[in-house]
Amino acid sequence: MSSESETTGDPAVAPTTTDATKQEKKPRSFLRELPILILVALVLSFLLQTFIARVYLIPSESMEPTLHGCAGCTGDRIVVEKIGYHFGEPQPGDVVVFRGPDSWSQDFVSTRSSNVVVRGAQELGSLVGLVPPDENDLVKRVIATGGQTVECCDEQGRILVDGTPLDEPYVVMDFPFVPGSQACDTALKSARCFGPVTVPDGHVWVMGDNRSNSADSRYHVGDDMQGTIPLDNVIGKAVFIALPPSRIGSISSPDIQGK
Template sequence: MTDEAPPVNEATDSDTKPKKKQRPFWRELPILIVVALLLSFLLQTFIARVYLIPSESMEPTLHGCAGCTGDRILVEKLSYTFGDPKPGDVIVFLGPDSWSADYQSIRSDNSVIRTMQNAGSVFGVVPPDENDLVKRVIATGGQTVECCDDQGRVMVNGKPLDEPYVVNDFPFVPGQLTCDTERKSGRCFGPVTVPDGNLWMMGDNRNNSADSRYHVGDELQGTVPVDNVRGKAVFIILPPGRMGTISSPDIQSN
């Protein structure tokens, strides 16, 4: 009869290694906040940003007015990273100097609060302190734009535009109130040849929009440099009842 050694239990790695304690949430929170701010910065800078419509110049396509709840629109930037704005696009752009004479800063007079507002703007939680406007592209560099033909339509390179989105416009009565009668229609302007690298912009609410027509006497003939474009308006995200896409028809297809 032989003596047998008692069985020995081999220790596993899981038995010998100390269990790692889970980091408390409050210690992870600063990291999560930094990551969220970084992602927001990248999104707002390179992908898309939300803008508030402040005026009636794009009615009825976009809603906005003093003291009311204006549309909030998503403005994407990728389209113009690889191409230029096209006639019919609704875009957000920085108003040239002559368009910004009446602009009032939205920043606080308090230096501390103003610094916090500027920091918030970088990450998209505060609007940028600049005269950002929204209008529709009507003509691009090298094209000649004017109004009107015998039906009161805007023309580009002598061809009338198809603009179903225009609801409100100045009166135009063939034979009575045109661009050739003694009392001219308020629609009449031009012709203006758009400089290369610039855009001719007009609001859809034609009789209530301080657009390229209003600034035609400035050094850019009322046009806007493509470099001022912030992005293309593609979607109304608020209020819920107006949620939907923003059309960009080919207005020069005639």
């Protein structure tokens, strides 16, 4: 009788433990995973741009020198934070980006292509932040909120909110105001003068820092909302200048009403 133990199967055919491990650990093809990675990146970008923050370029001189947008200069790209206003409302002194109401958007020209395919690609790119939104986005500073009365000017040419003058260190360029010769009660009236206007609840009164070159709430005071902006139109708060590198930094939102 043979003392050798019997074997089952053909050892030459059966896979070894090492071969099986190699098969299990074989990496998936990068080309197969690439579409998934791109899709995940696009979804994350969409969520970030829609609910958290987005970068905007709004070419306008109305916020000089706080934000650069002058003709011939490099405009500032600003980071607009969207989370805060889900838990609170804009405050006086905040720099906000908002969608212009109809009366503010009469001169707005769509940037979308007339070609259906190209327009579809532009809309898709807008969702993930690669293409600007096709809307009249504007940037101004909040001066008064719902229920407050705003007007200009006191004897020093300052804006009043509920009768109290504002401290506005960011205003560098403004219309002339000369007590006794060019004020709100003189024959030659200062262009600073407006109001009083009581801001409706759920709205804000906004103005550009460049007071002598800003089509803001003063300019639209004759419309159905007296120039105010509904809170539903406010996209978010401008908090940071991202580009150009020479101007990177935070955007000041001082407590202008001294509360």
